[in-house]
Amino acid sequence: MKAGATAALVAAGVSPAALGAAEAGRGAKMVKRPNVIYILADQLRYQSVGYAGDVKARTPNLDRLASQGVSFRQCVSTMPVCAAYRASLFTGKYPSSTGMAINELRINPNMRCLGHVVTEAGYETGYIGKWHLWANGSDHNAMESSYIPPEMRRYRLGWDGFWAAYNFNHEYYKNFYYMDEPAKHTYGGYEPDGQTDMAIDFIRKHAGKDKPFYLTLSIGTPHDPWSANNVPAEYLEQFKDVEFPLPASWSDTPDPYMDRNAEPGKWLKNWKPNMPGYQRVYYAMTANLDHKVGRLMQAVSDAGIDKDTIIVFTSDHGEMFGANGRVWKLTFYDPSSRVPMLIRWPGRIPAGTVRDACMGTPDIMPTLLGLMGLGIPNSVEGMDLSLVAEGKKGPEPDFAFLQGLGHTFQWADGFEWRAVRDKRYTYAVYLRDKSELLFDNQSDPLQMKNLAAKAAHKETLDRLAGQLAGKMKDLGDTFEKCTWYRDHWTDGKRNIIASARGKF
Secondary structure, three states: OOHHHHHHHHHOOOOHHHHHHHHHOOOOOOOOOOEEEEEEEOOOOHHHOHHHOOOOOOOHHHHHHHHHOEEEOOOEOOOOOHHHHHHHHHHOOOHHHHOOOOOOOEOOOOOOOHHHHHHHOOOEEEEEEEOOOOOOOOOOOOHHHHOOOHHHHHHHOOOOOEEEEEOOOOOOOOOOEEOOOOOOEOOOOOHHHHHHHHHHHHHHHHOOOOOOEEEEEEOOOOOOOOOHHHOOHHHHHOOOOOOOOOOOOOOOOOOOOOOOOOOHHHHHHHHHHHHHHHHHHHHHHHHHHHHHHHHHHHHHHHOOOHHHEEEEEEEOOOOOOOHHHOOOOOOOOHHHHEOOEEEEOOOOOOOOEEEOOOOOHHHHHHHHHHHHOOOOOOOOOOOOOHHHHOOOOOOOOOOEEEEEOOOOOOOOOOOOEEEEEOOOEEEEEEOOOOOEEEEEOOOOOOOOOOOOOOHHHHHHHHHHHHHHHHHHHHHOOOOOOHHHHHHHHEOOOOEEOOOOOOOO
16 A cells, blocks of 8 residues: 555554554455444452452463463553443543543533444444443433433444443342343343343354454443342352451541542541451452353353454443552542443454553543554554554553543532553652542552652653643643533533534
8 A cells, every 4th residue: 555545544544453454454355343242340450350460350261361361451441430430431532531420420422432433344243231321310210311212313323233232220129121122121030130141142142243343341340239148149259268358458547539428427437347347359250250250251262253243341430449548449549530441353453462651531432443453543542453463563552541521320519530640650640639649559559658759750740740731731621520521511401402512
């Protein structure tokens, strides 16, 4: 291909990796594109899997998946809450561009999304599990909060094939989902079991066919509630004798910048005594989740499509469990923001590859499209890391940019922050009082020592602050209060109708 034509295609949004794949396939009748299975856990942090060094974790299948593909061990959730992650995943944009400032919003469907590209490329698609981009209220059990009717199909963002989803539910024995009609379905037993059965049926049906498939399995575990009756007893039994002490960075005084659970009395009366039990259920849920990953890997092998299939495993965000005076998510600290990111493609991705590229959520869509040999929309704000995933030299970000646009699910001001994380440091600033935090993640992996006021680290702080300001300028992120997004982007009913730049 001539250099000028290549440059024109790149300018039009076609990734270099896609051009390379097309060039390699010249002379062949048709380039066979890979299948993709995207397994999305909910609230699973990087530090709580075996391959990352957690001796308590029982994740043999995830460990095996890591040994067979690439692990992006610096991957972070750009805004560590459910809806914001999913919006960035499917659009390749940052939350300040998608409008998903808090949970329980209905996404604007007028964006060029991953599902559109995949569907138009001739893929059979399947989506199973949690969606969390449709509801515009907190009544998750109401049909109108989970069922997307045919006339509103555009809110599925291009996933126009098999659909068995719900907006939000984490009572796993009280499961439900909707398909293409207003009828509430249930798996009857434990939700991850039924979802995995359905996913395996989808794989068997579409394996080896002329059209490749793209399957998303969005599993709810290990998201709370962490009660003993919300996980199979045999998995909880595995951890009955395991001790779960408070984290080394625990404080009897909760972090005042936390959007929920910052009341000191409740912190000591509820969270502190219950933390061991909550973690025991969390690890049991994770062990059960690992078993589901093993079943899916076996189904791919049984179908004879290992070399034709990309398997991705990741999570939308992590969980603090009392570290740094916090619980749950929506913070730049590693237990909340750092997530597993595994990609396996035998024959294309070298087994056992470990990469430290500063991957954020908006980078996932272009990276997958690069691996698949498909063009990347011009609207994407993330970076294609497909060459890096394949163990080759390729462009990668100097840092990951993280955003905290406000509260988890309420229009409440005072909790906004921005952060950057490179291969060594995390730098963050709060809007409330412009206070800064700087952590050396190599010498202080628990992020207990704030270096922002230390003269010896001024050069590092200034460099990272400059990177943050530059990224915000590039994105048009003006660091507004949470309610600003409500007043400028929504119709008053939690439907997003605008963006920071006036259009999508």
